[in-house]
Amino acid sequence: MKLGVITNGISRDLEHALKAMAKAELKYAEFQFLWDKEVGDQTPEEIQKIKTLVAQYQVEISCVSRHNFAGLPVMEIEPEDAIYQEHIAGLQRCIHIAQALGTNLVRIMSCRKEMIIFGANGAEEWVASTGAWDKLLKLMEAPVKLAEEEGVTLVVETGNSAMITSGVLAKKLIDDLGSKHLKILWDIPNTMYCTEVPYPDAYAEIKDYIGHIHLKDCQVDISRATVRFCRLGEGDVAPYLEGIANALLRDNYQGGISLESVYRPDNGTFEDGFWECLPEFKRLFE
Numbered sequence: 001m002k003l004g005v006i007t008n009g010i011s012r013d014l015e016h017a018l019k020a021m022a023k024a025e026l027k028y029a030e031f032q033f034l035w036d037k038e039v040g041d042q043t044p045e046e047i048q049k050i051k052t053l054v055a056q057y058q059v060e061i062s063c064v065s066r067h068n069f070a071g072l073p074v075m076e077i078e079p080e081d082a083i084y085q086e087h088i089a090g091l092q093r094c095i096h097i098a099q100a101l102g103t104n105l106v107r108i109m110s111c112r113k114e115m116i117i118f119g120a121n122g123a124e125e126w127v128a129s130t131g132a133w134d135k136l137l138k139l140m141e142a143p144v145k146l147a148e149e150e151g152v153t154l155v156v157e158t159g160n161s162a163m164i165t166s167g168v169l170a171k172k173l174i175d176d177l178g179s180k181h182l183k184i185l186w187d188i189p190n191t192m193y194c195t196e197v198p199y200p201d202a203y204a205e206i207k208d209y210i211g212h213i214h215l216k217d218c219q220v221d222i223s224r225a226t227v228r229f230c231r232l233g234e235g236d237v238a239p240y241l242e243g244i245a246n247a248l249l250r251d252n253y254q255g256g257i258s259l260e261s262v263y264r265p266d267n268g269t270f271e272d273g274f275w276e277c278l279p280e281f282k283r284l285f286e
Contacts, residue, residue: 002256004028009261018057028062062256070109110164147181155185165194167202183211232277
């Protein structure tokens, strides 16, 4: 499988991160923050520098992952609003960077979370954000159309603070929009914060929709609104990892898996966390 890492989880200094990747024998880099900028904000000269380093360290780019459409209040904005158009412009820049770096995968987020989207037997009137789903579909039409025109694939991340919190909601979004240019970026621990069981339950429904995977581990206390990151294989995701790894191999998964290096040991750095998580990551998926 295409194993890699989100580079800024090691360091925002790209060359430093690529050196660590070479030492770790990981080939697929996912870009989110590079030096002092989010991906998509680079000048032509900086893009050329990135291309030079990518060639020098012989890595491939798995995904360009700007926070496109993150945090937008789905019920309060319209496609013609300036803030929405800023996100469309950012997505366009990410698509151009992806094309320049030889990947066709670009991440999008799905606006700000509405806690309850659907309801019945009175709940649709009292507690659900009725209309939020249809509004999300409207807001996602332009990004999907852009992807179709540019010949790239968008991957919508299952996010903690997003409209799409689970794999099954991501599948519904893709089905409702009806585009082959939209797939799931399955951030497995994120889905567990909305109590989705990642394997076998969610996987059985979404396996044909997965375009990219983020992997980390954590301990979740939903009642206290708390997440604690931990070494891979020592958190709430641990019981599902072997099953997921075996299923991906069995089903000939062709996408990338990025180690999301967000665990920082006590008195350590995020790079220390990367090295602590790496052995289990490679044991499971190599």
